[in-house]
Amino acid sequence: MYDVPVLSPRSPEEAAEAFGDGSDVTVLAGGTILLPEITYGRARPKRVLMLARSGLGRVERSNGTVTIGAAVSVGELMEGDEPLATAARYVGDPEVRAQATLGGNICAPPGEAPRGDLQAPLLVLGARVRSAGNGGERTEPLEDFLAGGAKGRLVLDVSYDDIVRETGYAAFWRPHTHHYTILAVAAARANGELRVAATGAGPTAVRLASVEQSGDPEDAVKDVEPQDDPLASAWYRKRILPRLVARALEGLG
Ligand SMILES: Cc1cc2nc3c(=O)[nH]c(=O)nc-3n(C[C@H](O)[C@H](O)[C@H](O)COP(=O)(O)OP(=O)(O)OC[C@H]3O[C@@H](n4cnc5c(N)ncnc54)[C@H](O)[C@@H]3O)c2cc1C
Numbered sequence: 600m601y602d603v604p605v606l607s608p609r610s611p612e613e614a615a616e617a618f619g620d621g622s623d624v625t626v627l628a629g630g631t632i633l634l635p636e637i638t639y640g641r642a643r644p645k646r647v648l649m650l651a652r653s654g655l656g657r658v659e660r661s662n663g664t665v666t667i668g669a670a671v672s673v674g675e676l677m678e679g680d681e682p683l684a685t686a687a688r689y690v691g692d693p694e695v696r697a698q699a700t701l702g703g704n705i706c707a708p709p710g711e712a713p714r715g716d717l718q719a720p721l722l723v724l725g726a727r728v729r730s731a732g733n734g735g736e737r738t739e740p741l742e743d744f745l746a747g748g749a750k751g752r753l754v755l756d757v758s759y760d761d762i763v764r765e766t767g768y769a770a771f772w773r774p775h776t777h778h779y780t781i782l783a784v785a786a787a788r789a790n791g792e793l794r795v796a797a798t799g800a801g802p803t804a805v806r807l808a809s810v811e812q813s814g815d816p817e818d819a820v821k822d823v824e825p826q827d828d829p830l831a832s833a834w835y836r837k838r839i840l841p842r843l844v845a846r847a848l849e850g851l852g
Pocket of ligand 1: 628634669670673690691700704706707714717749752753754778779
């Protein structure tokens, strides 16, 4: 056992102030990843910033934009927009979904297997991430946020345009709810623009730009570099990715 100061901000502004430039602060949202790390001594935070009462647990729909607070639970997203809702239903089990948050999902560090199942749906929704940290607040496309890594940033919310889209989602079947997703593909089409992304083909979700241009599922392997992990080999993932892309595209319209 060791003592650690716990900060419990009561508003997004307080949360950003308490986070500061992020040095020596560990964000605790739902804790489904972080708490086991602390329990087994793999993480030893110097200060913990709890988001449970930070006012970041709201979903708002206004002025043509959907804004989802970082502390909104995965379970709450199951009734929201597709393909995010379907992806949320695939995450873990009811207990995990009740605790796990959107912010924790997009900041999830790589584990034994990829574990950011909400990232691909958010990529195809064209999501933007608002975060605080060194240099102040900024809003950037999720792709840029994922490329830069969550270190030193506190995610405040994620937003996307509130427009009508055709959507599709296909995930590899899992033998048990506690198994992570091996591979999943999300697709969305709006205003003539097709967006396709995969979770499980790298440490974070990736856009499948070649498929977006050609519409050919076989092109998916041009955009990914899957790794071997305890769930599946890179070879296997490359074999099934085009099948999942085809199924996700079939779901459009
Ligand atoms: C049994 C089990 C099954 C699971 N199944 C799945 C699954 O099927 N699919 C899947 O995607 N995940 C799965 N997970 C992983 C996890 O539950 C999810 O990724 C979840 O969304 C993480 O959110 P959290 O709020 O619990 O994160 P936490 O554990 O609180 O945090 C995770 C990481 O993100 C950081 N963080 C959290 N919030 C923020 C923020 N707002 N700003 C900056 N950093 C932040 C934390 O510091 C930590 O490093 C599973 C976990 C378990 C235990």
